[in-house]
Amino acid sequence: MKRASKKLPIALVTGFDPFGGETINPSFEIARALDGATIAGHRIVGAELPTEFVRSLPALDALLRKHRPTLVIALGQAGGRSGISLERIAVNLIDARIADNAGAQPVDVHIVENAANAYFSTLPVKAMLSALRTANIPAELSQTAGSFVCNLVFYGLMHRLARARRDVRGGFIHVPFLPEQVQKVPGAASMPLMTMIAALRLCLETALTTKDDLHYAAGATH
């Protein structure tokens, strides 16, 4: 039934290529695993973005143009975090602690001049958090996606959607290291790929079927 599935609306899931000396990036492994899946009546397109300040947003633009998704979830690796991190806020600031994959390390620059200082995720993050916790998958809301390439893509995505595609929902999720990335670091946080894929399936299903987000306390005091 190839033709029928082609007509389904598309949900875009992006991940990044490996960076910072790693040889694998769980975010792209998840996107790759979900590519072609059907979830809540949507076809999932999984794609890779380069971990580069200059090339990542043009690559995202090309995907938005090509697929015209109704929902976009961008994924990135956040080594050191122990659960699925549902990001709430993209900030108009880059301050790179390390160089990107092209050797660029911009410090204290805006992503878009004369634009909003921040955007909020338009995903139902609290409903997604509940779905993950009900499935016993470690998860949290996060108030910062950092100031590196992930925050650039998150901000760039929300800026584009706010300006031109207000009917399209979007947001960002950070994921922990894979177990094989921390083999030599006893006690370091990680999560198996299968758990991350299950988590993203739940997030997509929830985002595609929940119009109004839940309201309950899930903030942080630090």
Ligand code: PCA
């Ligand atoms: N994580 C980085 C960029 C690419 C990725 O997977 C970040 O958190 O900015």
